[in-house]
Amino acid sequence: MSKFFTSSIGQKFFMSITGLFLMMFLVVHLTVNSLLLFGDGELFNVAANWMSSNPIMKVIEPILALGFIVHIIYAGYITLKNQMARPTGYKVSNKTKASWASKNMFILGGLVLIFMVIHLANFFWKIKFGTVDTIMVNGEELHDVYGLVAGLFKGWWWYDALYILGAIFLFLHLTHGFWSAFQTIGWDNDKWLGRLKVISYIYAIVIAGGFAFIPLYFLVKYIV
Amino acid sequence: MKIKLNIWKQANPKAKGRFEKYELDGVDPEMSFLEMLDSLNEKLIKEGKDAVAFDHDCHEAICGCCSLYINGRPHGPGEEVATCQVHMRAFKDGETITVEPWRAKGFPVLKDLIVDRNAFDKIMSAGGFVSIDAGQAPDANSILVSKVDADKAFDAAACIGCGACVAACKNSSAMLFVAAKVSQLALLPQGKVEAKRRALNMVAKMDELGFGSCTNTGACEVECPKGIGIDFIAKLNREYLCASFGEAE
Numbered sequence: 001m002s003k004f005f006t007s008s009i010g011q012k013f014f015m016s017i018t019g020l021f022l023m024m025f026l027v028v029h030l031t032v033n034s035l036l037l038f039g040d041g042e043l044f045n046v047a048a049n050w051m052s053s054n055p056i057m058k059v060i061e062p063i064l065a066l067g068f069i070v071h072i073i074y075a076g077y078i079t080l081k082n083q084m085a086r087p088t089g090y091k092v093s094n095k096t097k098a099s100w101a102s103k104n105m106f107i108l109g110g111l112v113l114i115f116m117v118i119h120l121a122n123f124f125w126k127i128k129f130g131t132v133d134t135i136m137v138n139g140e141e142l143h144d145v146y147g148l149v150a151g152l153f154k155g156w157w158w159y160d161a162l163y164i165l166g167a168i169f170l171f172l173h174l175t176h177g178f179w180s181a182f183q184t185i186g187w188d189n190d191k192w193l194g195r196l197k198v199i200s201y202i203y204a205i206v207i208a209g210g211f212a213f214i215p216l217y218f219l220v221k222y223i224v
Numbered sequence: 225m226k227i228k229l230n231i232w233k234q235a236n237p238k239a240k241g242r243f244e245k246y247e248l249d250g251v252d253p254e255m256s257f258l259e260m261l262d263s264l265n266e267k268l269i270k271e272g273k274d275a276v277a278f279d280h281d282c283h284e285a286i287c288g289c290c291s292l293y294i295n296g297r298p299h300g301p302g303e304e305v306a307t308c309q310v311h312m313r314a315f316k317d318g319e320t321i322t323v324e325p326w327r328a329k330g331f332p333v334l335k336d337l338i339v340d341r342n343a344f345d346k347i348m349s350a351g352g353f354v355s356i357d358a359g360q361a362p363d364a365n366s367i368l369v370s371k372v373d374a375d376k377a378f379d380a381a382a383c384i385g386c387g388a389c390v391a392a393c394k395n396s397s398a399m400l401f402v403a404a405k406v407s408q409l410a411l412l413p414q415g416k417v418e419a420k421r422r423a424l425n426m427v428a429k430m431d432e433l434g435f436g437s438c439t440n441t442g443a444c445e446v447e448c449p450k451g452i453g454i455d456f457i458a459k460l461n462r463e464y465l466c467a468s469f470g471e472a473e
Contacts, residue, residue, distance in 0.1 A: 004468040007427055008397075008437035009461055078437055082395035085329050085436035091230075091243065092322045094443065095296035096392045102441040103394055180440040183454070186462025190455040 009184075011078055016181040018071040023178065023203070025064055030210045037217055041146030042137055048145040052127060072113065079106045101172040102180070108173040115166035122152060122159075153218035160215035171208030178203050225251045225317040229264065231276055232324045234333050237340075241333065243322075253313040257300060258283065258290065260312055277336040283308045285449055288384030291391070292337055293324040298388035298447045306386060306449040326387050328396035329434035343433045344385050344401060350429035351422035352405045354414050373411045380408035382450040389444035389452075395436030400444040402430050403460035404452050410463055420467035427464055 004010040032051060035044040051057055101108060126132055126148060133144045152159050178200035182188050188196060226249045234241030248264050255263070258280050265275040281289040290307035294300030300310040315321060323337060331339040381404075389400035406423050409415025415422075438457055445454045 003424070003428060007464075008431050008435075009427055009464045010468070012437050012439075013461075013465065078439075082397070082436035082439070085396035085434055086327050086394075087329055088327050090293060090296065090324055090327055091232075092293075092296035092324070094392065094394065096298075096443040096446050098441040098443040098446065102439065103443075105439065176440070183440050183458050184438075184461055186458050186460075186465050188455065188458035190453060193453075193455050193458075 011074055012184045014070060014074050015078065016184040018067045018074070019177050019181045021064075021067045022071060023174070023181070023207075025067070026207050030207055033214055034210065036146065036149060036214055041144075041150065044146045044149075045135065045137060045142050045144060048127075049142045052143075072109070075106055075109055099176060102176040105173065105176055108169055111169040112166065112173055115162070115169060118162065119166065123148065149214075150218060150222070153215050154222035157219070160219045163215040164212045167208040167212035170211065171204045174204035174207060175200050225253060225312065225315075227251055227260075227312075227315065227318070228320040230320060230322040231337070232333075233274075233276070233336050234325075235335065237332055237334055241336075251312050253311070255312045256283070256308060257292070257294070257310040257312065258308050277338050279338045280308060285309050286384060288386035291326050291339060291341070291386055291388070293326060293391055295322055298326065298391035299386075299449055303446075304449055304451045306384070306388075309449070326391040328387075328390045330396065330398065331387060331390065339387075341385070341387050343435070344387065344398070346433060347398065347402060347426050347429045348385075348405065351418070351425040352409070354409060355418065356414070358414060367413050369412060377408050377411040380404045380411070380452065380456055383408070383448075383452055384450060386449060388447045388449060390435065392443040392447040393436065393438075394441060394443065395439055397438045397444075398430050398433075398435040399438035399457050399460065400448065400452060400454065402426050403454075403456040406463055407456045407459045410459070419463060420470065420472075423460065423463040423467045427460075 004013075032044075032047050035047050038044075123145075127143055127145060132148055134141050135144045135147070136142075153163075179188075179193075179196035182196050183193075226247070229246040229248060230243050231246060232241055233244040246264060246268075248260065248267065251260055251263070258278070261276060261278055268275050279289045279291050281287040283290075285306040285308055288306070290299075292298075292300065292307045294307070294310070299305055299307045301314045302310060325331075325333050325337045326339045326341075328339075330343040331341055334340050383401060383404035385401060387398075387401070390396050390398050393399075406419075406426060409422060410419040440454065440457075442454055445452065
């Protein structure tokens with residue numbers, strides 16, 4: 001079993017497990033974010049404050065961070081090792097039909113990572129360590145996270161564009177990542193291969209579409 | 225028809241290779257690609273020049289010897305074909321055709337377009353066999369095999385070990401080859417006995433020989449002359465996972 005962790009299949013297994021975990025996180029993240037679209041932000045503020053203060057999330061937060069770190073480190077290591085498997089390249093670049101996203105997962109992942117750093121600086125960092133305005137909801141003092149989100153998206157249009165672009169990168173990454181994760185853990189066969197690819201696209205459209213819809217919503221609500 | 229060729233020339237495994245340009249006139253569209261190379265070599269020999277070395281044997285896509293990377297595709301244009309099944313009618317008159325050897329750390333170039341595919345034999349030696357004495361052909365009903373499993377095992381057994389999967393893969397991964405060999409035996413009762421050991425040892429050998437890992441691009445199944453699908457890779461992953469975490473044999 002010890003060889004499993006250093007084998008090529010074992011390393012890919014970690015990519016899959018962390019990928020699946022991160023995809024579950026995206027569902028939770030989008031569910032909470034979708035509350036931005038309802039009412040005047042009170043619902044979202046209550047949810048966002050609950051997410052940042054309840055003890056379960058305090059435990060999940062470092063696990064989530066670890067999930068990202070393992071996924072990113074393994075991606076770098078596997079990509080490097082895979083490049084070493086072809087010391088001399090071809091003169092004519094490969095013409096074999098394969099999805100563009102599948103061949104560029106490392107680049108797409110890197111772009112998502114760059115977006116994520118900006119995204120964390122915009123929100124997570126400010127909520128955690130910065131000064132976010134507080135508002136009173138039902139006699140309780142809460143961070144006005146809704147105000148922070150709305151302020152960003154109505155204040156600078158290029159942030160709206162950036163978040164939509166981030167969602168496009170995420171979409172491409174997920175179209176391959178979703179079914180690929182199941183394939184790598186062996187949870188796939190000739191019947192499910194096609195089905196999983198369809199589910200991949202549905203998942204990627206819902207998640208990335210959902211995340212892209214939020215800046216669009218604020219853009220239409222406040223600017224247009 | 226008249227064609228221009230851009231072919232990789234390398235004197236020996238240690239030599240520095242380069243692309244050499246050739247022109248060939250009077251090519252019959254009905255010629256196979258390998259016949260075209262033969263006529264090029266005849267011309268080169270008559271001119272006292274060094275012939276182009278390339279691998280080939282059966283010319284009917286069962287030996288897995290022919291191995292040319294033609295215009296950016298292993299085994300050239302067409303679906304489910306080996307190089308020996310490619311004909312000159314697939315190219316245009318006056319076209320420039322670039323021919324390269326398989327490129328992978330596990331397949332070092334021996335001469336010109338010939339690569340050393342001993343790595344596949346080494347992987348097979350690590351477990352791609354049934355070590356029990358199977359004896360005489362048994363009665364057809366003594367060991368029951370479902371039609372589904374028999375068909376799947378036959379599909380996997382179609383692998384001719386040409387290495388196109390490695391050549392097509394951006395990671396030079398040998399996963400489709402190993403998947404076919406592991407699945408073919410794991411699907412049948414005689415092969416199931418050593419299934420765990422086989423999966424562990426063949427994957428370990430594949431890694432040791434410097435092949436990359438599978439990132440599921442699916443390029444291998446597109447270029448496989450025998451149409452072996454990547455669902456077998458899912459099966460290999462499953463076999464390997466169960467062998468790693470299941471009870472030892």
